């Protein structure tokens with residue numbers, strides 16, 4: 001496919017959506033479920049608490065035995081035993097009897113209330129009660145917290161400590177979650193070196209590799225940074241082949257344009273099939289999208305802000321689909337802080353910073369890393385619009 005047979009963004013998204021990748025489900029131990037996305041609805045398999053239990057340390061009684069109690073004429077009940085948390089009570093309270101019970105212990109048969117020890121007096125094997133108890137005083141009934149069968153969590157929920165607490169409460173040790181898509185990340189360019197290396201004349205540090213890998217992780221994917229391909233066919237081909245072998249999706253940055261050193265397109269063509277080379281958006285026109293062995297391969301532009309904007313527009317929806325969080329895009333409406341000019345005939349995505357109710361455009365250009373680092377998100381300027389005025393309402397799509 002020749003360079004710059006540009007297609008509309010919708011066409012690119014349609015192609016990406018038709019790629020042969022489906023969400024997969026796996027079970028993980030509860031201890032590893034934090035941050036993962038539930039692949040099934042979860043109903044409680046048990047009552048919580050599983051039994052009627054004392055909520056105070058004191059005396060389990062039959063409430064009706066205490067109805068006549070008063071300061072002047074206290075009721076005396078015989079203490080026939082002791083039940084601690086974790087015990088299986090064998091006692092059955094008969095009229096006139098009580099039992100000493102600890103917080104969290106199961107209520108014995110016959111008892112329906114627990115009076116805290118501060119409110120009674122103990123005299124040898126009797127407890128002296130000055131005030132009537134009512135049924136359920138000092139008791140948490142079985143299932144009062146969570147009844148068995150109750151729908152606890154819906155499919156698609158991202159698990160925070162609250163949800164893992166709930167799953168723990170009902171005793172689930174394994175959780176069905178969507179499998180993390182495995183994503184290979186490759187940077188390209190003779191000029192690009194890793195942080196930690198000495199910069200020589202003409203060299204820059206790798207930004208995109210780190211940014212894309214971490215953006216993948218933030219979304220819920222598993223990222224594998226494979227390194228920096230040199231601007232030669234063998235180097236790039238070797239890393240792309242490695243990516244296709246190890247992962248579900250391969251993301252490259254740089255070399256996506258049509259220059260003589262821009263090899264992404266021709267390598268994808270050699271190893272598989274290029275579906276799209278060129279999208280009618282700015283930034284991101286020089287983007288390559290293809291399939292190798294049924295696996296999506298994206299050649300994102302080298303400019304850091306172009307790279308991350310296009311990751312957000314094109315790759316993030318695919319990752320969200322695979323982890324069961326389709327449609328999870330954060331947007332807010334703000335007013336433009338000042339006038340901006342756009343290129344007619346190209347749909348533009350402009351980084352903006354949110355300050356109160358305003359969206360402040362960042363105009364450093366897509367070659368600057370600070371264009372997206374300083375930005376909270378981006379706004380869209382449609383292709384038929386050349387000027388957006390200060391004060392106009394705009395929709396900001398958040399990065400990440």
Ligand SMILES: Nc1nc2c(c(=O)[nH]1)N[C@H]1C(S)=C(S)[C@@H](COP(=O)(O)OP(=O)(O)OC[C@H]3O[C@@H](n4cnc5c(N)ncnc54)[C@H](O)[C@@H]3O)O[C@H]1N2
Nearest residue numbers: 187206207208209254255256257262286300301302303306
């Ligand atoms: N003749 C044309 N030249 C360019 C066009 C065009 O339409 N015609 N488009 C420009 C635009 S827009 C972009 S975006 C870039 C995209 O080109 P490539 O994807 O081929 O990217 P490179 O040329 O490899 O790199 C561009 C720029 O980004 C730096 N870079 C690359 N990788 C990284 C990285 N991992 N971390 C940090 N910075 C990176 C690279 O050094 C270059 O400065 O093409 C324009 N040219």
Ligand code: MOO
Nearest residue numbers: 283284285306366
């Ligand atoms: O497409 Mo470049 O990606 O315009 O900055």
